[in-house]
Amino acid sequence: GEDVEQSLFLSVREGDSSVINCTYTDSSSTYLYWYKQEPGAGLQLLTYIFSNMDMKQDQRLTVLLNKKDKHLSLRIADTQTGDSAIYFCAGSSGGSYIPTFGRGTSLIVHP
């Protein structure tokens, strides 16, 4: 099955860009997702990328996919204090609709 790894913490200054990285093991993953969890809330889908894409941009968010290295990243431009949250990377293996989540990266944005 899928195994997803990501670093646990990232601290950035307000206004800077944040880059959250993730590696996965299953090369047949069809979709790869980024979820955001704010304190006291459930996970919410931020964005996703289909496995035949290299990049996807959505306003301040840019997702990069390197299939060769099985590496996924989420870049948040002009990071704001409201972006402070836990960010989860997830993948679903080919033919499976069961997302496997990483441990989550806590993004801390300081003034």
Place this chain on the structure above:
Amino acid sequence: DAGVIQSPRHEVTEMGQEVTLRCKPISGHDYLFWYRQTMMRGLELLIYFNNNVPIDDSGMPEDRFSAKMPNASFSTLKIQPSEPRDSAVYFCASSNRNRGEAFFGQGTRLTVV
């Protein structure tokens, strides 16, 4: 749609008591997942259902845990008897075959004292 609805939001119970967590998935979704989140272990998949049928319960920690889905709009996760180490946030999520993205409820924060 109101999204995935979980109840209660918070539950405090004494060790040894039975606890029942409830979930209403999004209408039309055919997958339902129960997750547990703790600081130590992160987000763990406990069990998932497809079309109301339990498919994989290998993540259920012990026989004290059981889950049911009597119909497409309701599922329960029961812990009997509860123990302090069961304290965690329990999430229910649902999805369909479109893109496989999971929609999460707000979670139930369980504290066993």
